[in-house]
Amino acid sequence: MDRVPAAERLLDLVIALSHTRHRMTKAEIRRQVNGYADAASDESFDRMFERDKDQLRALGIPLLTLTDSAHEDDVGYRIDTGEYTLPPVDFTPAEVGVLSLAAQVWQDSSFAAESRRGLTKLRAVSDLSDPGEHAGLALRVRGPDAAFAELLEAITDRIAVRFTYRTARTGTTAQRTVEPWRLVAKDRGWYLIGFDRDRQAQRSFRLSRITSTVQRIGDRATVQIPEQIEVPAVTTTEVVLALAPERASALRTRAEPATHPLAPADRDVVRLRITDVDRFAEQVAGYGDSVLVLEPEELRSAVLERLHAATTWGGR
Template sequence: MSDRKEDLERQINLTFAFLSAGSYSRKFLTQAWIRDNVGGYKGLTDGAFRRKLQRDLAYLRRVGVPIEQFTLDTGDNQQAYRLSQDSYELPEVEFTPEEAAVLGMAGEMGQNQELGAFARSGWTKLAAAGAHRDLSRNTALTNAGDLRTLSARNLDTIIKARHRTKQITFSYQYSQTVPPVTRRMDPWALVPEHDRIYLVGFDLDRDAPRSFRITRVSDIEVGGPATHPIPEGLDLQDFVRAQLRHKSVLVDATLRITPDRAVELKAAGVEQPDGTWLFNDVDRQWLVTTAAAHAPEAVVLEPEDVINDVVHLLRAAQQEVV
C-alpha cells in the first residue's frame, strides 16, 4: 500500500473513533487510547506516534472535522480530544477516487493478477479463513482489515441514518454456509476493534442491543425514525468487547516470531525477555488463521491444541498445491 493510502486508511480509522466517541461514557479520546485502539498507530516510537497523530488531527481539521484539544483535570497534563458537536454537521459523504480505492482495496485485489497467483496457491485455504498474502512487493503477510472491504455506499448510508436518527434494514450473513437474513436496527455507531469494524445499535428484531461485524452486512437501507437512543453511560467499545468475549473462545498462547515480520500478530502480543511473544485472551480462531498465514515467520509454541489446528490448516493449504 502506498504511503498516501496508509495515511488515508489511518485517518478514516481515526474519524470512526471520533464519530463513536460521543457514544462512549467518557465522550473524548486520549492519546493513549488512540495509540492502543486506532489502526495505524501501533508499533511507533513515542515521538513518531505524536508527530503522526498531530499531522492526522491537523488534516482532519483542515477538511472540516472540528476536533477540540483540551487538558484533562488529572494533574498530569494529559491531553485529550473530542468533536465539537455544536459546530459539527456531517455533509453528504463523498469519496475521492483515491479514498474509494482505500475503502475498496479488497475488491481491487480481485481484479488484478495478484489474486490469480494467490488462487493458484495453497493460500486459498488461508484466504477462506480470513487472511491474505500481499504478493506485490515481498513475502510479508497481512490480514484483510474490515476497512478495506467497507463500501463507500454502506458507510454513507450508516452515517446518514445515525445523524438523521433513522432506522436501517440490512442483510446479515453470519457465514457463507448459511443464507442471509434481513435485520432491522436503530444504529448507534461504527466501532473499530483490532482491525475489525462492528455496526452497533438496537436490534429491533431481537429487542436488545447487538453488534454485527460490518463485513457480514450488506444491502443497507434507511428506514423510519429510530426510537432507541444510546443508553446513558454505555461505552460502546466495552460493549463490543463483551459481545466478542461472549461469542468467541479466548486463549492464551506463546509464539516465536521472526524480527520485522508478522506486525499484525505482534500488535496483539507482548514481547518477553527470551524473545518469544505472549498473547493473553485473544480470539482463538483469529490466532489460528493469522499464525498460519504468517508461517514460517510465526510459530505457535503453546498451547498444543492451537498448534494442531495451525498444522491442520497449513496441511490443507499444502494439499491445494499438490
C-alpha cells in the first residue's frame, strides 16, 4: 500500500481536530486519521505526530493540548476553531476590483484556474453579483510592441531603419528614416530615441504609433550612437471622464475629481492625463457604458469607433 503524503496527512489531521466535539487522544488520532497507520511502531508514530504538531503551530494553526480533569496523564488535542476561523468576508466594490486585477496577472500561468476559482468564490460571498461591476477591470500586462525586437536588433547592429509612423497631434502617417540610438520605457509606453534623417534632428517615437514593419536601411556599424542621450519629456493629453458610481476602479486610482457642465448628474467626473489616445481608448471601451468620455473629442471618437466595431463583430 502506498504511503500517504505528509501534506495529505497534515490536512486530514487539521480536519479531524477542527471537527472533534471535545478532543482527540493520540490513540484516536493514530487510529482514525489517515496516514498515521503507516507508522511501524509506537516510537515511529510519536516522532511523526510531534513533527506534525510542530508544523501546524509553525503555520499559525491554534493547536490546543487538553488534559482530562480526572486523569491528568490522559492528553488530548483539538484546534481552536474560534481562533482559526476567518471573519466574515465583506469586500467593497473597490476591493473586489483590486482582487479582480490581481487575478488577471495569473491568467497566462499555471495558476489561471486557481485564480479564477478564488475570484468566483470571493464574488459569491459578497454582494457584488452584477458582472457589470467589474467591467473593464482586467489588468493588461502588455508585452513589447511589435517593432521592439527589430529596433533593438538595429540598435545592436548600429544600422538605420525606416518605418511608417502616425503622429500623436494630427493622426497623419508618414515614412520616417531614423538612426536608432536607444529604447526607453516611459509613462506606460516604449519609445525609440534616434536621429531623424528627414528632419536632421533628434526625435523620439512611441512604438505603439509605428504602423508598418521596420525596414533596415544601409550597412551595419554605420550609425554613431552618442555617449550622452537626452531623454525628452513625454507629451500628455488631459481627458475628462464621467464614471458610473463605484465602477471603473482602475481609472479612479489614476484620476482626480473634476467638474464638467455636460456631465450627467448621477456620474462622478474625473480628470487624468494620458500619453497615448489610441491605447487609452481600448481601455475605456472595455468599461462599456460605465465610462463616458467628456473630453477630448479625439478620445471620444476613438472609443466610439471601437464600440461600433464590437457591435458589428461577427456580422451582427
